[in-house]
Amino acid sequence: MARKLAPEERALWRHVTTDVRPRRRAAASEAAPPPPPAAPPPAPASATPKATQLPGAGLDRRSAQRLKRGQVPIEARLDLHGMTQDEAHRALARFVARAYDDGRRAMLVITGKGSREGEGVLRRAVPRWLAEPSCRGVVLAIEEAQGRHGGAGALYVLLRRKR
Numbered sequence: 001m002a003r004k005l006a007p008e009e010r011a012l013w014r015h016v017t018t019d020v021r022p023r024r025r026a027a028a029s030e031a032a033p034p035p036p037p038a039a040p041p042p043a044p045a046s047a048t049p050k051a052t053q054l055p056g057a058g059l060d061r062r063s064a065q066r067l068k069r070g071q072v073p074i075e076a077r078l079d080l081h082g083m084t085q086d087e088a089h090r091a092l093a094r095f096v097a098r099a100y101d102d103g104r105r106a107m108l109v110i111t112g113k114g115s116r117e118g119e120g121v122l123r124r125a126v127p128r129w130l131a132e133p134s135c136r137g138v139v140l141a142i143e144e145a146q147g148r149h150g151g152a153g154a155l156y157v158l159l160r161r162k163r
Contacts, residue, residue: 059141059158067106067158070146074156075104080122081112088122093134096159100138103162108145113153126155 005013059067066072078095080088092109099107114120130139138159145154 063158064141064143067141067143067156070149070156072106072156072158074106074108074149075099076102076107077110078107079110080126081110083122085121085125089125089129092126092129096130096135096138096157100159100162105159105161107157107159108149108154109157110150110154113151120153123153130157 063072076095076099078091080091083091095107095109109126111122111126112120114123127142129135130142139157140160141156141158143156143158145151145156149156
């Protein structure tokens with residue numbers, strides 16, 4: 001028997017699946033109108049994921065620890081300060097693709113902490129952008145940076161090995 005989801009998990013699931021569409025369309029008479037999308041509750045600063053391993057990442061424990069401790073040599077840096085969301089999104093996608101093509105593995109993406117504690121738009125958006133289909137295939141893991149590399153205002157991004 002499957003465990004019951006907590007209210008936060010249900011809200012997150014609704015948020016994640018709001019733009020999911022079926023592969024085949026059901027007959028018009030069978031299809032029920034979709035329920036109105038529920039707005040996800042605002043995430044407090046402490047709810048910002050500090051460590052994220054993407055689905056199917058296959059990152060071994062030792063490598064995950066090294067990434068978390070900031071012991072993986074950083075091979076590329078991207079500073080998103082001063083960019084709009086659209087500019088930052090495009091710059092991040094290009095940066096990840098170029099770094100992967102160049103055979104780089106460990107990157108530092110600087111988002112900034114935002115104008116108020118825990119309110120940085122880019123800080124919240126970058127992990128979501130890295131999980132999108134355009135980046136998901138090459139991103140192995142994401143981890144909040146150590147203080148010497150920017151702390152909560154930066155992320156370590158580990159890419160898959162290029163084959």
